[in-house]
Amino acid sequence: MRLPCPICGERDRREFTYSGAAVALERPGAEAGSEAWDDYLHNRDNPAGVTRDLWYHEQGCAAWIVMTRNTATHEVLGAALASEARRAGSTS
Numbered sequence: 001m002r003l004p005c006p007i008c009g010e011r012d013r014r015e016f017t018y019s020g021a022a023v024a025l026e027r028p029g030a031e032a033g034s035e036a037w038d039d040y041l042h043n044r045d046n047p048a049g050v051t052r053d054l055w056y057h058e059q060g061c062a063a064w065i066v067m068t069r070n071t072a073t074h075e076v077l078g079a080a081l082a083s084e085a086r087r088a089g090s091t092s
Contacts, residue, residue, distance in 0.1 A: 001074055003015075003016055003067060007060075007081075008061050015058065017055065018054075019056055019064075021051065022085070023052070048072045049071060050068065050070050051070075051071055063081055064082035065080070066079070067079050
């Protein structure tokens with residue numbers, strides 16, 4: 001799979017490290033029980049279709065990138081630097 005880096009251009013997926021969904025997780029309060037903490041730490045959605053993921057260009061420019069991609073087809077629909085995506089309010 002090839003991924004677009006806004007700085008370096010299209011690169012091999014092996015240059016990147018996947019870091020999960022590009023959405024803010026709601027951390028349980030200190031008084032939350034062990035079940036809530038277990039869910040927060042270990043369970044994530046695994047949607048089929050369009051997602052927004054956070055990737056780190058580890059073997060390139062060291063940028064954090066938000067990739068919009070289709071998990072069913074592996075098509076990459078877009079990429080933006082995470083700092084720009086956050087300023088635009090589009091990571092959550």
